[in-house]
Amino acid sequence: MLPEQLQRIIGYFIEEATEHIQIIEQGLQDLQNTVPATQRIHQLIRASHSIKGGAAMLGFSSIQRIAHRLEDYLKLLRECPIAIDSRLLSLLTQVFDILAALVYKVSKGFGLNSEDANQMLSLAEPVFDELDAYLRALIPTRLTVRASTDEHIHVFCGYCTSLGEFSSAIASRVGLLGGTITRHEQEDLGIRLCVDIYLPPYSRIENIRQAVELSGAIIGTVQTQRDFSLLATADYPVYQSAIERPPICTGCRYYYGRSDGGYQLNCTIHPRGPEEQERCRDREQE
Template sequence: MDNANTQKILGFFIEESKEHLETIEQGILNLSATANDAEQVNELFRAAHSIKGGAAMLGYSCIQKTAHRLEDAFKVLREHRITIDEKLESLLLKSYDALQEFIEKLQGPFGLQDDDAEAIISQVEPTFGELQSHLASLLTPGSVIENSPKEKASIDWGTKVRDLLKQMLQLFKQEANTASRQQLQSLCYQLSQLAPHETGWQKLIKMAQTAIANPKHNYHTLAPVVIKELKLASDLIELGQNQRITPSSELQYLAAAKLPQVLVTLEPKSVANTLLQMFNQQQVSQVIQILQSAKQSYP
């Protein structure tokens, strides 16, 4: 994770994950009460689901896998009435501890090293198998609880949004040019079509598109703001809190920023000096290419 464009996004993921970990820990420590409260079980599921999605977007497969195992366990609690016992609590806590250790390593001075990740996975892998087997043993005939259409739509929504955000993040790692900006805007359009009647979501997407289209903004500036804003808004929709979607002051500023306007004299050297002061190296190269193309059209 040495790409400068992803550092702020990584920081956001760590802070968000720590909040979700707290939710998971409290839910497991009070598992008997939690299992009897549909909304609390949903919160556990969404917390694991969100960590899984963020890890997948950033390419941390070990965190994604661990969060996915917890998500699967919470899915069983959502869909079945089971009797909670100490063994289930212990197995869930061991899985939680592994996930917490990943996040702690990630925010450490050396980050999450491959050797550390492999060691944690090797240690917790037997727990995953035991957890799956024990959950199966607790299931009884007639214990199935069907997810509501709303819950199923929420799961589908989160998966689609995180897949598009992952593609967006990969584009932000590339060179900032017209082609990649157009691809980013296309992804914004696809995101907008997931909730075409949500006013707050549509306003946010439009601001993101406007900011991305402005060549004045580099990807180092755009990536952390756009990804974070869209991820937060997506989570609010998933939680049914659409009315809380509000663009941040940073995104509003990026969307409102005007394209640079240049006033120059007709003296060539003055024009060149002004362009060098106003534009970056990539933009100057583009101007040179345009001028060369224009020159070839003269008789």
């Protein structure tokens, strides 16, 4: 590439990057109101992404790295319910200031020497470390607890605010219920935690939920299903084929014909169809 062409491309990068820097700066100045506003936080993320892409094309790896990290932090703010406090804002502003300083150096010399780039990166790395550690403490960890017994599978979904405390507490409380943790998996930065628990037969859902919540979790949703693979016994028969519709049910608007709890549900009154000669209250209500 000819020097004139390269300088022209760098000039385009400087022009666009300067506009993006201004957008990010304005967003950070009012970050508490920027994060809840979907379009505004998207705008900051796109600005960081554009700087990252332009820097990568021109070989400005220091700018690319810092813009990439800033983009990731902004995505976390968009996706996780984090309270914006003065420390978090200060750390993000430090990252932004280093990025802006690098873009300014490029604008002054139409390039960036390795000494300046390495110096700025050395300033950025401890800020990244502190910011990562602080975000681990702030980000509510999305939580899924799958509690299985011989009869049911209960799935609790919610979040916990202290991953370390929850991890130690849930093991203790599951043990008190006579259960064991069979899987304990988490993602980077503690954003998501999945726990699989096996419990003794007939463990009550109220007791399981209490154990999860007392461990430090906030439960949002609970789903329960029968474990049909374990229920094919005399006490819990599993019907694989549909029960033939009783003649008395023909034309009844309350007849469902769907599976519910291991039975082929026929209506609201008689899950397995009315006995012969039995009067049907559903039919009487038509």
